[in-house]
Amino acid sequence: MNPSLVWTSRARGPLHGAAVIPGDKSVSHRAIMLAAIAQGRSRITGFLEGEDTRATAAAFAQMGVWIETPSPSERIVHGVGLRGLRAPQASIDCGNAGTGMRLLAGLLAGQAFDSELRGDASLSRRPMRRVIEPLVSMGAEIESDEGALPPLRIRGGHSLAGISCTPAVASAQVKSAILLAALYAHGTTVVREVRPTRDYTERMLEAFGWPIEFGSGWARLAGGHALAATDVVVPADFSSAAFFLVAATITPGSSLLLRSVGINPRRTGLLEVLRLMGADITEINPVVRGGELLADLQVRHAALRGIDVPEALVPDMIDEFPALFVAASVAAGTTRIRGAAELRVKESDRLAMMARGLATLGIEVDESPDGATITPGTLGAGRVESAGDHRIAMAFAVAGLVSTGIVTINDCANVATSFPGFDVLANGCGFDIRVA
Numbered sequence: 403m404n405p406s407l408v409w410t411s412r413a414r415g416p417l418h419g420a421a422v423i424p425g426d427k428s429v430s431h432r433a434i435m436l437a438a439i440a441q442g443r444s445r446i447t448g449f450l451e452g453e454d455t456r457a458t459a460a461a462f463a464q465m466g467v468w469i470e471t472p473s474p475s476e477r478i479v480h481g482v483g484l485r486g487l488r489a490p491q492a493s494i495d496c497g498n499a500g501t502g503m504r505l506l507a508g509l510l511a512g513q514a515f516d517s518e519l520r521g522d523a524s525l526s527r528r529p530m531r532r533v534i535e536p537l538v539s540m541g542a543e544i545e546s547d548e549g550a551l552p553p554l555r556i557r558g559g560h561s562l563a564g565i566s567c568t569p570a571v572a573s574a575q576v577k578s579a580i581l582l583a584a585l586y587a588h589g590t591t592v593v594r595e596v597r598p599t600r601d602y603t604e605r606m607l608e609a610f611g612w613p614i615e616f617g618s619g620w621a622r623l624a625g626g627h628a629l630a631a632t633d634v635v636v637p638a639d640f641s642s643a644a645f646f647l648v649a650a651t652i653t654p655g656s657s658l659l660l661r662s663v664g665i666n667p668r669r670t671g672l673l674e675v676l677r678l679m680g681a682d683i684t685e686i687n688p689v690v691r692g693g694e695l696l697a698d699l700q701v702r703h704a705a706l707r708g709i710d711v712p713e714a715l716v717p718d719m720i721d722e723f724p725a726l727f728v729a730a731s732v733a734a735g736t737t738r739i740r741g742a743a744e745l746r747v748k749e750s751d752r753l754a755m756m757a758r759g760l761a762t763l764g765i766e767v768d769e770s771p772d773g774a775t776i777t778p779g780t781l782g783a784g785r786v787e788s789a790g791d792h793r794i795a796m797a798f799a800v801a802g803l804v805s806t807g808i809v810t811i812n813d814c815a816n817v818a819t820s821f822p823g824f825d826v827l828a829n830g831c832g833f834d835i836r837v838a
């Protein structure tokens with residue numbers, strides 16, 4: 403990573419045209435994982451060529467899985483079966499990816515061999531107790547650094563037993579870690595959620611032929627089956643599209659078409675919130691492809707009003723708050739966010755980073771432990787920190803579109819973890835992002 407990558411973003415005019423957003427990060431991680439431990443050859447199309455998802459593919463290559471890249475965004479995975487992974491010869495580097503590390507912890511907990519998962523500076527600060535505790539209660543042995551922080555050292559050779567649990571945090575990563583460990587466990591595992599979260603692991607297990615029952619906020623499966631290779635079509639990532647939805651909404655005169663975006667309802671909380679604020683976004687040509695609902699999203703400029711963000715929508719838009727902060731900064735009236743304490747343990751403390759950066763640009767933000775109140779105003783010039791957090795960097799690039807001056811954003815290299823080529827695609831639609 404290049405920590406010195408600095409971007410500037412400034413107003414240029416309306417956004418227009420059509421954009422193809424890269425593949426979904428959550429789906430890409432899971433597709434590699436399940437294909438790797440399935441029997442047979444799976445083809446993944448629309449794979450996200452981001453650093454996070456490539457790190458997951460590299461992890462399985464390290465464990466003896468042959469993964470071909472016939473063309474960019476395509477992978478052929480030669481699955482080795484549930485018990486076919488080989489012991490990695492070195493520690494597995496998950497990079498910046500919380501999803502990679504937490505899901506791998508579950509998948510590796512029931513292997514016959516030892517493994518170690520490590521990450522970059524940001525990932526090394528992220529809480530792992532939430533996966534360690536349920537996995538240990540299934541019989542896994544996992545050591546971590548002080549405070550349940552990475553690296554995770556997973557001792558193999560333990561036999562796991564199914565559990566019934568309700569994790570304290572609403573987290574698809576925690577749910578998925580438990581479900582992946584449950585593939586290797588004796589008996590049945592049931593996960594109930596305090597609020598429903600994205601269900602890609604459940605849907606994909608079903609697509610790979612594993613018997614599973616699930617509904618909104620719960621999932622149940624038993625060990626002792628096999629995964630059969632299948633082809634996966636990865637939709638465009640709604641969380642990446644979110645920056646363009648907000649950008650076109652707040653930039654006068656804009657009209658932008660985003661093609662084939664995944665609109666799984668567990669991901670589209672921002673769509674609902676932007677509509678409550680007055681946004682003009684239309685779903686065109688909805689189709690189900692690879693078991694996932696996709697649509698083209700047509701977004702036109704609209705005047706926004708501030709709202710109290712419904713708490714029930716928080717998990718469905720957990721990655722979209724940096725973009726929402728920018729929309730709220732230029733809405734008419736105050737926006738209040740509550741019940742979003744999880745934002746403090748993402749790639750950065752997103753409540754703090756957005757509050758600090760917006761304050762630098764002249765917007766008043768009152769932080770609370772689990773949210774913020776944003777009083778809109780005029781976005782001005784300034785230099786803000788992204789803290790190496792991809793979504794903070796992209797959110798401030800969007801802020802630049804409606805700033806009266808130049809927004810300078812420090813530490814932007816990690817945008818490549820989820821959205822390689824964001825600046826080029828954005829500039830093609832009417833942004834003015836430059837490397838400083």
Ligand code: S3P
Binds near residue numbers: 575599600720
């Ligand atoms: C993800 C779940 C969310 C989200 C992350 C991806 C996943 O994390 O923030 O970017 O793929 O399961 P939590 O499950 O920790 O909320």
